Each structure stands twice: as C-alpha cells, then as structure tokens.
Amino acid sequence: MANASSVLKSKSHDEDVNIGLEKSYLAEAAQNLSDILAATYRLTIKSHVYHWNVVGPLFKPLHELTEEHYNALFGAADIIAERIRALGHLAPATLGEAADFAPKANDVGKLTAVDMVNDLVTDHEKAVKVMRETAEKADEAGDVVTADMLTDRLTFHEKALWMLRAIIAE
Template sequence: MAKSAIASLQPEASNDRINTGLKADYRRSMSKDLSEILAATYRLTIKSHIYHWNVVGPIFKPIHELTEEHYNELFGATDIIAERIRALGHLAPVSLGMASDFAPTKSDVDQASAHDMVADLIKDHEQAVRDMRKAATTAGDNNDSVTEDMLTARLTFHEKALWMFRAVIAD
C-alpha cells in the first residue's frame, strides 16, 4: 500500500488526455518555451540578488532597493510560470544544476561598477521581454488566453524594470 501511495504522488510528465481546447502539440511546445522563460527568470533572480548585495557607489541605495524589489517579484514569478507549465500538462523543470553557469562570478562582481551591474540586468530584462513577447503571441494565436495573460503581466513587470533601471543610470 505504501508503494501505491508513493506512486500516486509521482507527477506525470504529460497528459495527452487533457481536453481543455488546447492541442497536445501546442501544450508541449509552450511548456518548453515556458521552461526556458522560467530558467531566464531564475537567472535574473539570482543576478538581481547578487548585485543587490554587492553594488557600491553613489547610486548604491536606489539600485540596492530596486534589485531587492525585483528579486522578490521575480522569485514569485517562478511559481506562477512553473504552475502554468503544470496546468498545460507537463513537468516544470526539476534541475537547477545550471545555476553556476549563469550567476556572475566573484571577479565579475569585484570589477563591476553599479552602472555595469545595471547594464547587465538591462540586457537580461530585454531578452526576457523578447522571449515573452514571442511566446505570448504564440499563446494568443492558439487561443491560450491564460498563458497569454500571464505573459502579458510578466512583460509589464519587465518593461517597467527596464524603465526604472534606465532612469537610475541616466546621465
């Protein structure tokens, strides 16, 4: 009996029996896109947190406060994105082993000015916007308003973050 209880807790990799009006091929493809967006969100969360701890200079306080606000928002977004992948019938990514590949190194942080850190975050937020915009368009084309709305909300956050970061480092 214990084995069957444990087996019932194992998540299904996919469930092609889902009948919500979204085709299985679309759900599989969108789950893959959302998994990549989820990984990028983790990258931004980690970078924002590391830069939050290590930023120095005359604009320390606004960057310190902004990155704290952002990493908290980004961390919350990871749950929303992962849950959408599950709702589409697929497993959310289970490995974060790649984290060491995208976190800034000690020497990167030691040599980065506050401006460099913000410029790096801007680059990553811009990529996130491009990827999310593409996925949102695909979701809309497939009548997946839930995913499209979720991505629209995420885009709103990232575009506001870009505006704020640009304003902080403006001459």
C-alpha cells in the same frame, strides 16, 4: 469508489490534458515557458548578487530596486512553473547550469553600479523578447491564460527596464 492510494498516486510524467488546446501547442508552450522560467531565475540570481555587492553613489537606489526585483521575480517563477504544470507538462527539475546564472565572483568586484544595471537591462530585454513571442503564439493558439500571464510578466519587465535605465540616466 477508487481506493485512496490510486487517487493520491502522483504522476511522474507529462499528463494528457484536454483543455481545448492542441497537444503540439502544449508541448511547445511548456518548452517556451521553461526557457522563460530559466531567464526568470537568471534575473533573480543576478539581481540578488548585485543587491548584495553594489557600491558607490547609486548604492541606495539600486540596492532597493534590485531587492524589489528579486522578490517579484522569485514569486513569478512559481506562477510560470505552475502554468507549465497546468499545460500538462512537468516543470523543469533542473534549470541548466545554475552556476552560470550568477556573475562570476571575480567579475562582481570589478563591476560598477552602471555595469550591473547594463547587465540586468540586457537580461531583461532578452526575457521580454521571448515572452512577447511566446505570448503571441499563445494568442494564436487561443491560450488566453498563458497570454494573460505573460502580459503581466511583460508589464513587470518593461517597468523594470524603465527603472533601471532611469537610475543610470545622465
């Protein structure tokens, strides 16, 4: 019987997993999911900053929508990071320059609600493109779990895009 200390010892590096997926695919998927995780955090932070600072006639609908979005995005970050771990890789310990995720303080005061929405739309569209490519690669590799997770994420982002565009439609 293994002693408790060896059983409970955590690994501090990538793990070798044998889940029926190629090792090279696992590394590529983990990197792509790390990029998606960074995009998710970028949208979480921007949505939260805009939630706090939106003004004007679109205040209430945008304030409420961005709150829904940042809460959903924050929860999604955990799901994405856990998938990276399930693929045998460490979830990113840093997400690049997090300060770059948020709009600059001087810029926020100059943005209209429409500017904020357009900025969020741009970031959602970028995220959707990476997610779609990663989901297609997951399908090709037989990684139905990652593909399914990304389908859920795509559903959220495409609905977010629809709602954001609807708020500023004339």
